[in-house]
Amino acid sequence: xxxxxxxxxxxxxxxxxxxxxxxxxxxxxxxxxxxxxxxxxxxxxxxxxxxxxxxxxxxxxxxxxxxxxxxxxxxxxxxxxxxxxxxxxxxxxxxxxxxxxxxxxxxxxxxxxxxxxxxxxxxxxxxxxxxxxxxxxxxxxxxxxxxxxxxxxxxxxxxxxxxxxxxxxxxxxxxxxxxxxxxxxxxxxxxxxxxxxxxxxxxxxxxxxxxxxxxxxxxxxxxxxxxxxxxxxxxxxxxxxxxxxxxxxxxxxxxxxxxxxxxxxxxxxxxxxxxxxxxxxxxxxxxxxxxxxxxxxxxxxxxxxxxxxxxxxxxxxxxxxxxxxxxxxxxxxxxxxxxxxxxxxxxxxxxxxxxxxxxxxxxxx
Numbered sequence: 001x002x003x004x005x006x007x008x009x010x011x012x013x014x015x016x017x018x019x020x021x022x023x024x025x026x027x028x029x030x031x032x033x034x035x036x037x038x039x040x041x042x043x044x045x046x047x048x049x050x051x052x053x054x055x056x057x058x059x060x061x062x063x064x065x066x067x068x069x070x071x072x073x074x075x076x077x078x079x080x081x082x083x084x085x086x087x088x089x090x091x092x093x094x095x096x097x098x099x100x101x102x103x104x105x106x107x108x109x110x111x112x113x114x115x116x117x118x119x120x121x122x123x124x125x126x127x128x129x130x131x132x133x134x135x136x137x138x139x140x141x142x143x144x145x146x147x148x149x150x151x152x153x154x155x156x157x158x159x160x161x162x163x164x165x166x167x168x169x170x171x172x173x174x175x176x177x178x179x180x181x182x183x184x185x186x187x188x189x190x191x192x193x194x195x196x197x198x199x200x201x202x203x204x205x206x207x208x209x210x211x212x213x214x215x216x217x218x219x220x221x222x223x224x225x226x227x228x229x230x231x232x233x234x235x236x237x238x239x240x241x242x243x244x245x246x247x248x249x250x251x252x253x254x255x256x257x258x259x260x261x262x263x264x265x266x267x268x269x270x271x272x273x274x275x276x277x278x279x280x281x282x283x284x285x286x287x288x289x290x291x292x293x294x295x296x297x298x299x300x301x302x303x304x305x306x307x308x309x310x311x312x313x314x315x316x317x318x319x320x321x322x323x324x325x326x327x328x329x330x331x332x333x334x335x336x337x338x339x340x341x342x343x344x345x346x347x348x349x350x351x352x353x354x355x356x357x358x359x360x361x362x363x364x365x
Contacts, residue, residue, distance in 0.1 A: 001034075002068070002096055002122075002125055003125065003126065005029050005031055005036070005068040005096070006029075006068045006070070006096060006098055006125050006126045007126065008027075008029050008036075008039070008068075009027040009028055009029045009050075009068045009069060009070050009098070010027060010070055010098070010126065010129055010130065010133065011027065012027030012028070012029070012039055012040070012041040012050070013025040013026050013027030013041055013042070013050070013070045013130075013133055014027075014133060015027075015041050015043070016041050016042045016043055016044070017184070017185050018184040018185050018213040019043060019044045019045065019213065020042050020043075020044060020045050021045065021136070021187045021287075021289050021290065022045070022137070022140055022141075022187070022287050022288075022289035023042060023045050023137070024042070024071055024101075024134045024137040024141075025041075025042065025070070025133050025134055025137070026041060026042045026049060026050040026051075026069065026070050026071045027039075027040070027041040027042075027050050027069070027070050028040050028041070028050040028051045028053070028054040028067060028068065028069040028070070029054065029067070029068045029069075030054050030055070030058055030062055030065050030066070030067050030068075030092075031065060031066045031067075031068070032060065032062070032064065032065035032066070037058050037059045037060050037062070037065065038054040038055060038056075038057045038058030038059065038062065038065075039054055039057060040052070040053025040054030040055070040056070040057050041053065049073075049074065049083050050069060050070075051067065051069055051073055051083040051086065051087060052083060052086060054067065055086070055090055062090050062091075062092060063090065063091040063092075063093075064091065064093045065092060065093060066092070066093060066094040066095070066096065067087065067092050067094070067095050067096070068096045068125075069095065069096070069097055069098070070097075070098045070099070070126075070130045070133075070134075071097070071098065071099055071101055071130065071134065072097050072099070072100045072101040072106060072108070072110045072111055072123075073086075073087060073095075073097075073110040073114070074101065074103075074105075074106050074110055075105075075106050075109035075110040075112075075113055076105045076106065076109070082110070082113075083110070084109075084110040084111075084113040084114055085113060087114060087119065088113065088114065088117040088119065092119060093119065093120065094119065094120040094121075094122070095114055095119055095120070095121050095122070096122045096125055097111070097121065097122070097123045097124075097125075098123075098124070098125055098126050098127055098129070098130035099123075099124070099127045099130040099131055099134075100123060102137075102138050102141055102142050103141045104141075104142075111123065135147060135310075135311075136186075136289055136290040137289065139310065140284065140289035140290070143284075144281075144284045144285070145280050145281060145283075145284040146187070146188070146280060146283055146284055146288050146289055146290050146291045147289065147290045147291070147310050147311070148280075148290075148291050148293060148303065148308055148309050148310050148311070149182070149186065149290070149291070149292045149293065149309075149310065149311045149312075149313060150293045150300060150303065150304070150309045150311070150312045150313070151179065151182065151292055151293065151294055151312075151313045151314075152300065152312075152313075152314045152315070152329040152330075153170045153171040153175065153314070153315040153316075153317065154170065154314060154315070154316060154317070154328070154329050155170060155316075155317055155319040155320055155321050156316060156317065156318055156319060156320050157320045157321060157322060158328050158329070159321040159322075159323070159326040159327065159328060160296075160297070160327050160328060160329050161321075161326060161327050162321050162323065162326055163321070163323035163324075163325045163326045165198060165327075167199070168199075170315075170317050170319065171315040171317050171352075171355050172317065172352065172353055172354060172355050174352045174353050174355070175315045175317075175352040175353075175355045175357065177207075178352060178357070179315075180205050180206050180207050181207065182292055182313075183203075183204075183205040183213075183214075183215055183292060184205050184207060184212065184213045185290075186215050186290045186291060186292040187215055187216060187287075187288045187289050187290045187291070188215050188216040188217070188218050188242075188283065188288045188290070188291045188292070189203045189215050189216075189217050189218065189291070189292050189293075189294055190218040190219075190220065190291050190292070190293045190294070190295060190299075191203065191217075191218075191219055191220070191293075191294055191295045191296075191299070192219070192220045192221075192295040192296055192298060192299035193219060193220065193221040193222075193223075193225050193226060194296050194298065195294070195295050195296050195299075196219055196221075196226060196227075196230055196232060197225070197227070198296075200230055200231055201231065201232070201294075202231045202232070202235065203215075203217045203232065203239075203294070204235075204239060214238075214239045214240075215292070216239075216240040216241070216242060216288060217232055217239060217240065217241045217242065218242045218244055218283065218288075218291065219232065219241070219242070219243050219244065220244050220274050220276075220279070220295070220299060221243055221244065221245050221249070221274075222245060222246050222248055222249075222269075222272070222273050222274050223245070223246075223248045223249060224243070224245045224248070224249025224250055224253050224254060224257075226243055226257060226262070228256055228257070228260065232262075233257060233260050233262060234260070236257075236260050236261035236262045237260070237261035240263070241261065241262050241263065242262070242263045242264075242265050242283075243257060243262050243263070243264050243265065244265045244267050244274050244279050244282075245264065245265070245266065245267065245274065246266065246267055246268075246269050246273075246274055247266070247269065248269070248272075265279070265282055265283075267279050267282065273302070276302060276303060276306055276308055277306060277308065280308060293309070296327070296331070297327050297328060297329060297330055297331030297332070298331050298332060300329060300330045300331070300332075301330045301331050301332025301333075301334070302332060304330065304342050304362070305332060307362075309362050310361065310362060311359070311360070311361050311362070312344060312359070312360050312361075312362065313357060313358070313359045314329065314357070314358045314359075315352070315355050315356070315357050316355065316356050316357075316358065317354070317355050318354050318355070342362060342363075343362075343363040344360030344361060344362060344363060345360060345361050345363045346360060346361045347359065347360045348360070
């Protein structure tokens, strides 16, 4: 039964997707005399944590009950008071935790408070599942840098556009809808300036449910070429938009973009381009905990080559474009020797009608 209750807590945690960043996804279930008497999840950044919501939703006194929670209760004052002390005050008898909190401010301190109060604490049930739903939080809280997802869509023969540059649409409607679900989950979308000049995208979230979270749009633009008439600039007062640029950009253009609501983020220069490592640190400092990259072949390779990508998702459509000049998902100078290839691990393959999605994590050294 412990597993069943923890599975329910994990389901509840997922309800917070897209609303809690840069905080974690957390779910909690309270059980007394073999019956669930309270449930809760972290609903929004700055709001009550899952444990407090579960207690407030309980149908009876929680004294002597068992709580199942997907992440170690916090032990410090942040946006809210510490949950560990609240569980002590409400006399919870037993606590089952899926994973310890990787946050250095907590890191076992919550468990110590609970055990010191005589509460039985069991840790590690469905740990891998809990870590998976909080992969963004784990990286961000330990390194203060965003978790980076590289998303591409290509034909069966590996093309992201025809030889003329046409690319809409490669993947089917169901695949594209899933991409909007991903946008709803991530704090930011990143593209290179060439993607903007070619496609003039909006980079917004459009879900059928209408429950749309529009991530911050980040444009990597070394020379400040972002057109004032582009959709991104014209909607910058509605959807947060950051231009990541350098000293090479013209100040007059930057001033005009600022007037339109675009945030200018000046970055260091590396080989006459935006220093992507510097950019990631600066975005992390803005509490952007996750980035979904929807750029072109050049930006994709640069991020991979500099080991800045954590996860890759590729949609493969049953179409063939052919053509030596037709672009592929990853460009750049490329790998010279097969043994030096960038390796992916933990592969998952999911069908989206006639398309297939391949998901993997970039293998560390």
